[in-house]
Every structure is written in C-alpha cells, then in structure tokens.
Amino acid sequence: MIARGRLDIRFSELFKAASAVVGNAVGLNKKQLHFPDQSLPCLSVRTGFDLLLSALKLERGSDILVTNINIPDMFAIIAEHGLKVIPLTVDKDTLGIADDQLKNAITPNTKLLLITHLFGAVISTDALLQVAKAHGLIVVEDCAQAYDGVYQGNPQSDVVMFSFGLIKTNTALTGAILHFNHQSLFAEVSALNRQLPVQPAKIYFKKILNATLIKLFTKRLPFQWAYAFCKRSNKDFDALLSGFTRGFPGAALMEKIRHQPCAANLLMLHHKYSQDISSQIQGRKALAAQLLQGLNERYLIGAANTQHTHWVLPIQVLDPVSLVEKLRGAGFDATSKASSLVKFKEGNLSFGIENELMLENLIYLPMDITMGENKAKQLNQLLLAILPNP
Numbered sequence: 119m120i121a122r123g124r125l126d127i128r129f130s131e132l133f134k135a136a137s138a139v140v141g142n143a144v145g146l147n148k149k150q151l152h153f154p155d156q157s158l159p160c161l162s163v164r165t166g167f168d169l170l171l172s173a174l175k176l177e178r179g180s181d182i183l184v185t186n187i188n189i190p191d192m193f194a195i196i197a198e199h200g201l202k203v204i205p206l207t208v209d210k211d212t213l214g215i216a217d218d219q220l221k222n223a224i225t226p227n228t229k230l231l232l233i234t235h236l237f238g239a240v241i242s243t244d245a246l247l248q249v250a251k252a253h254g255l256i257v258v259e260d261c262a263q264a265y266d267g268v269y270q271g272n273p274q275s276d277v278v279m280f281s282f283g284l285i286k287t288n289t290a291l292t293g294a295i296l297h298f299n300h301q302s303l304f305a306e307v308s309a310l311n312r313q314l315p316v317q318p319a320k321i322y323f324k325k326i327l328n329a330t331l332i333k334l335f336t337k338r339l340p341f342q343w344a345y346a347f348c349k350r351s352n353k354d355f356d357a358l359l360s361g362f363t364r365g366f367p368g369a370a371l372m373e374k375i376r377h378q379p380c381a382a383n384l385l386m387l388h389h390k391y392s393q394d395i396s397s398q399i400q401g402r403k404a405l406a407a408q409l410l411q412g413l414n415e416r417y418l419i420g421a422a423n424t425q426h427t428h429w430v431l432p433i434q435v436l437d438p439v440s441l442v443e444k445l446r447g448a449g450f451d452a453t454s455k456a457s458s459l460v461k462f463k464e465g466n467l468s469f470g471i472e473n474e475l476m477l478e479n480l481i482y483l484p485m486d487i488t489m490g491e492n493k494a495k496q497l498n499q500l501l502l503a504i505l506p507n508p
Contacts, residue, residue: 120484120493121336122451123430125329126289126398127390132330134389135291138382139323151388156298158308159387161317163262163281164191165375166296166307170277171199173306174230174256181227185215185234187475188260189458191371192232198372204228205462208475210434211415211422214241220249230256233275235264236459236475238287238402238429239420247274262286262294266427267395271297282387284329287429288395290386291325293379317377341451399427401487406431408494409483414507419475430457432480435505442481444504450497454481 153159160166178200184193186205196203204223206215213236220231231250235241243259250257251274259271262281265288271278278297282290298304335341348354379387406428410418417433420426435441438454445452461477483497 119338119342119446119449119451120486120489120497121338121341122453122482122484122486123285124336124486124488125284125333126287127291127329127333129330129333131386131389132326132333135382135386136323136326138385139319139326139380142319142381149385151384153295153388153391154297156301156304158296158298158304158311159379159384160294160296160311161314161377161379161383162283162292162375163260163279163294164195164371165311165314165377166277166279166294167192167258167260168195168198168372168375169307169310170258170296170303171195171201172310173303176201176229179227180229181225182230182232183220183223183228183255184232184462185236185260186462187236187459187477188232188234188462190460191375192234192260193460193462194371201229203462208236210419210473210475212241213237213239213420213423213426213475215246217245217249220246224249224253224255228253228255230258232258232260234260234262237420237432238263238266238427239423240264240266240269240425240427241423243272243275247272263429264427266399267393268399269425273299276300276303282390284325287427288390288393288398289329290383290390291329292322293383293387295387295391311378314376314378317380317383319380319382322380322383342449398487402428402485405485405487405489405494408491409498409501411498412502412507413505417505419480428485431483431485432457433483433501434476434479435481436479438479438481441504445483445497445500448496448500450500451484452481457482 158166160169180201181204182196182201183204183206185208187208193203206219206223208215233243233246247257257275259275259278261271261278265280265286276299280295282288282293284291409431415421417435419432419434442452442454459477
C-alpha cells in the first residue's frame with residue numbers, strides 16, 4: 119500500500135541526531151550555531167506564538183483576527199492569554215482571506231492579525247498587510263505548513279513562523295524558527311525564550327526513535343500488514359497513525375511547549391534550515407499535478423493559488439468515507455483524518471463568502487514522491503473513474 123506520506127528526514131540524519139544527543143551527554147559537540155539575523159530557533163511554532171503574546175502584553179479581552187482554520191492548540195494559546203479569537207473565512211480556491219472581509223472585521227479592540235498558510239500554499243498577503251498596517255495591527259504569519267526553503271514571509275509582517283515538526287517539510291522532528299522584522303520585539307521574545315527550561319535531551323532522543331520506527335513502518339509491506347491487521351481486528355487505522363505523529367499529545371499543553379530545544383535539536387534545526395530543498399519541492403508539485411490531472415475543479419483545493427507546493431494534497435468530495443474505502447482497497451492510503459486542523463466557528467465572520475473551505479468534506483491523497491510514475495498514473499485514473507465529472 120502507498121502510504122499517505124513519509125517523514126521528510128533520511129536515516130543518516132536520524133543517526134546524526136542520535137549521535138548529537140550522545141555527544142552532548144558526554145560533553146562533546148559544543149559547536150556554535152549561527153542562525154540568520156533576527157531569527158529565533160525555538161521548540162515549536164506553538165512555543166514561539168506563546169512567547170510572542172507574552173512579549174506583546176496585549177490587554178486581556180483584545181481581539182485577535184485569525185484565519186478560521188488552524189490546529190486547536192493555536193486557539194488554546196490565544197485563550198490562555200485572555201484574548202478573543204475573531205475568525206476569518208478561508209476561500210477554497212485561493213486558500214486566502216479576502217481583504218474586504220478583513221476590513222469589515224476590524225474594530226478599535228482589534229490588536230493583531232494571524233495569517234495561516236494552509237496545505238503548503240503561500241497566500242497573497244500584500245492587500246491584507248496594507249489593510250492591517252493602516253489600522254496599526256501587528257501581523258503574524260503562521261507558515262507551519264508552508265515551508266519551501268524560499269518564502270521568507272511578507273517584509274511588512276512583524277513575525278513569520280516556520281515549523282520543522284515531525285510531519286512537516288524538511289523536519290527536524292521538532293522545532294521552529296521565527297523571523298522578526300523589528301529588532302526590539304526580537305530581543306524581547308528572545309529574552310523570554312532564554313528564561314524557559316531546556317527540554318531534556320531524552321525527550322528528543324525518544325522522538326528520534328519514534329521517527330525511525332515510523333520510517334520503517336511506512337515502507338509498503340509493513341504499512342500494508344498494519345492496515346490489514348487493523349481492518350481484521352476492527353481497529354481505527356487513522357487513530358493508530360495519529361498516535362505516532364502528535365507533536366504534543368495529551369493534556370498540559372502550556373507546560374509542554376514552554377521549553378527551549380535541547381542542543382541536539384538545535385543542531386538538527388540548523389542543519390535542516392540550511393538545506394536546499396528546491397528539487398524536492400519541484401518533485402512534490404509535479405506529483406500533485408499528475409495526481410490531479412483531469413479532475414473537475416469542484417474537487418480541487420487551492421487551485422487558484424499560484425504558490426502552492428502541496429505539503430499535503432486534499433480534495434473536496436461529497437462522500438469522503440466511500441472514496442477512502444475505494445482508494446484503500448486499491449492500495450492507496452487516502453484518509454479523511456490525516457490533519458489535526460479544525461475550524462473555529464464561534465462568531466465566524468463569513469460576510470457572504472460562498473466558496474468557503476469545508477474541512478468535513480476533505481480527503482487527503484497519498485503524497486509519496488517515491489511512488490513512481492505508474493502508481494501515480496494508476497491513482498489518477500482511479501480518481502477520474504470514481505469521481506463524477508459533470
């Protein structure tokens with residue numbers, strides 16, 4: 119079976135990470151690392167966002183305008199700081215938010231705009247930044263799903279956040295890098311980060327072992343055996359996989375994210391951030407084009423986005439469960455549960471947007487760039503045969 123995706127890290131890099139943990143434990147590997155100016159490596163995007171809100175000291179009850187789709191933890195962090203989420207609707211085709219929608223949502227109580235780039239697409243932000251800056255808003259770009267080694271954020275944004283978490287592009291297994299466009303804010307957030315305890319190296323070592331197991335598990339035969347076992351024993355295959363890949367599972371989110379990365383984690387962050395991944399990104403874009411060739415635009419997500427690198431490949435269908443079963447039966451691990459994204463619905467400001475992205479109708483196609491041309495063609499032909507094309 120073709121797995122939905124593989125961790126974007128080589129076995130040699132996992133060995134490098136494990137060696138760094140051991141080396142640091144015995145007093146070796148004291149190499150000085152240099153990240154770009156006004157860039158802060160930290161444990162996760164969650165950590166960086168929490169530090170940023172602490173540094174900003176916004177008045178409790180202030181409004182934060184956010185893309186209405188994100189992981190639950192980001193909404194929880196906003197609530198932890200006593201701030202109010204005002205969600206803005208995501209357009210299915212552009213994966214962006216309309217500047218008119220933003221204008222209508224701003225009030226004297228609005229202090230910050232959090233823009234989230236979804237599924238590997240970078241949305242157009244110039245018009246949004248123009249509106250936000252005209253009203254004196256702080257602008258933060260959440261690029262956790264959009265790292266491509268090229269995009270560095272809009273120069274007018276105050277903070278741009280990139281994730282190198284377990285399932286992300288060019289993963290360091292955990293970690294994030296935040297770029298700041300204001301020296302004073304960078305200095306204050308960095309100072310807060312230095313006050314956090316360092317995450318024990320043994321936690322990072324466990325992530326290395328976990329990632330090694332996942333890489334072995336997602337090879338075709340082990341993956342097929344696991345799927346067959348779950349099906350025979352009526353176990354939830356998606357729940358099994360998500361248990362391996364959660365970044366901060368369980369309760370006590372704030373306690374878990376309020377740490378600095380250990381030395382080995384920093385070494386891997388520096389290593390991965392320094393890599394040229396252009397060929398990988400081009401391969402991913404080519405695979406997505408092949409898999410989606412000929413499909414009606416009604417099924418496509420982000421079709422009008424010109425900077426889409428397809429970190430994941432969702433399509434929108436009327437009956438996700440049926441399509442997942444058919445594709446898995448043909449040897450392709452499609453799923454409707456690959457993402458932890460949720461839609462923040464309370465007080466949603468749709469402003470008559472008809473083309474709203476609907477998470478409940480998405481399935482995620484396997485995005486394994488090693489699947490080969492024949493398998494990619496087979497999956498494309500299956501989609502064309504199954505999905506009606508009015």
